Amino acid sequence: MTSSDAVAPFLENPYILDLFAGPGGLDVAAHMLDVISLGIEWDKDACETRYKAGLQTWHADVSDVRRKRFHELPEELNVLAGGPPCQTYSVAGNGAGRKALDKVEKLIHRLVAGASEQEIDEQLEKLGGDPRTALVLEPLRYAIKALSCPNRNRRPFDVIVLEQVPAVKALWKVYKNALETGLPREDGTRVRYKVAEVKTLHTEAYGVPQTRRRTILIARLDEHGTPPLPAPTHHTYNPHKPKQGGPEDEQAVAQATQTTLLMGGAVAPPRPWVSMGEVLAPTTQRPEGRETPFEVVSNYGSGGDPKKRGVRTDVQPSFTVTGKVSRNAVRYQDGTPHYPDRLTIPEAGILQTFPPNYPWSGGDRSQQVGNAVPPLFGVHVLAAALSLPLPPEEKLRENWPEAGDEDRATLRKVGCGAPDDCGPNCPKPEDQSSPSASSDSSRPRTGASAKRSVK
Structure with a gap:
């Protein structure tokens, strides 16, 4: 650094x-x-x-x-x-x-x-x-x-x-x-x-x-x-x-x-x-890491088309990690599911640069x-x-x-x-309590609790 x-x-x-x-x-x-x-x-x-x-x-x-x-x-x-x-x-x-x-x-x-x-x-x-x-x-x-x-x-x-x-x-x-x-x-x-x-x-x-x-x-x-x-x-x-x-x-x-x-x-x-592949790869500390190659399919639409999902490969950085990160699909480049077929919470944390064993709770x-x-x-x-x-x-x-x-x-x-x-x-x-997904006036008071996603 x-x-x-x-x-x-x-x-x-x-x-x-x-x-x-x-x-x-x-x-x-x-x-x-x-x-x-x-x-x-x-x-x-x-x-x-x-x-x-x-x-x-x-x-x-x-x-x-x-x-x-x-x-x-x-x-x-x-x-x-x-x-x-x-x-x-x-x-x-x-x-x-x-x-x-x-x-x-x-x-x-x-x-x-x-x-x-x-x-x-x-x-x-x-x-x-x-x-x-x-x-x-x-x-x-x-x-x-x-x-x-x-x-x-x-x-x-x-x-x-x-x-x-x-x-x-x-x-x-x-x-x-x-x-x-x-x-x-x-x-x-x-x-x-x-x-x-x-x-x-x-x-x-x-x-x-x-x-x-x-x-x-x-x-x-x-x-x-x-x-x-x-x-x-x-x-x-x-x-x-x-x-x-x-x-x-x-x-x-x-x-x-x-x-x-x-x-x-x-x-x-x-x-x-x-890249994603660099930080998610298996290590001595984290032998369960994700093997390359893989690609991540975004939960969000691309280019203004909600049905067109963006794709990033393991040699590229991740899309923005959002509260719906666990919905992003992970697959091989031939389209078959990678295992696990969704980004895990520890993986999402690593893409955010949290330590690999950060104790996510609640x-x-x-x-x-x-x-x-x-x-x-x-x-x-x-x-x-x-x-x-x-x-x-x-x-x-x-x-x-x-x-x-x-x-x-x-x-x-x-x-x-x-x-x-x-x-x-x-x-x-x-x-x-978790606000209704359709409510625009619910009262989550911090970035960590607003507009909750399905786990």
Whole structure:
């Protein structure tokens, strides 16, 4: 792995607050960088995975924590990260968020102008529609809340890292302007940030064996200087030129090198993108791996035709891993079924760059995997944000240290308020039931629980 032109770290003890933490993608990334993190996650299934993985977790609603329990958060938290639920903004979702972009943008301006929480909540009530749309405001509301919290000595977060689907790029640009203008303190002064260019990045350009686009925002307090974007390390996959090697790669190398220069990274020739076959092949750690050759048939239509399924071979990166990943068929190139004939949960996790033995737990594991941040991508983003050197990629292929019963009980007691079950601060069980597939207004409150798929 190549360093993102890292300099000496400027935070002595980075401590990440991960909003909408899901099953732990960003937390695994933090672990690889030897950075501690605390995740807030609404979905009980994702929390089961997190506890088993030994991750600090509050099983709670992000909005409720901001309103009622913000003062209980560890005062040492100095990095705010979050990937708000993307379903209402994603092209695969119901589109409510995309339709409300201009209204949400106005609310960002109101927050920066000093509007009260009550005023913003009233405006959100008028907004109506899918309640997940409003969650994109939560990171900004947390950043502003920190400035009035006595338990933190009204200290701002030093770093803010956000990621979302490309459809939210316009809102991240509004966020950028808001952070550069300055967040309001109670005394009328402002706390200003320096923000990197808001950019949509391809995860396969960072070694993830999957084509997935995410728009990121990285901000640092003014005193820490402008953060860089992570420099790409691999080729971007071109579906129109699906094979690597040959004359067309010369142009790809030149373009990737130029992108690296523009991002302020070290000039190193990009490596080939990583294929499914490379990471799913049998290993000493995972002898049950999948033998090549094989191809994966997407559950989604291609080229606007819902009946025309896209196909990727084992020498190509995977399609975007979604909550319906277990529906993707796996077969030999002559059309006969491969064994197993569906991608397994561990395989889907590996395509997301989770460790091969990551302890997926709870229900609806496909949805947990599909909505997670790819840890390897998270490593690159956090390393750039915090000016940390990148660890060896091999660390993500090592066995994950699963938490024992006693450690899980301790984590659950802190995160749920009880060592063996949900407590008073957890979302109510009836609020966590699987929504109807036809409902556009159901209330899943995190990326890990929204629009559940059939297992």
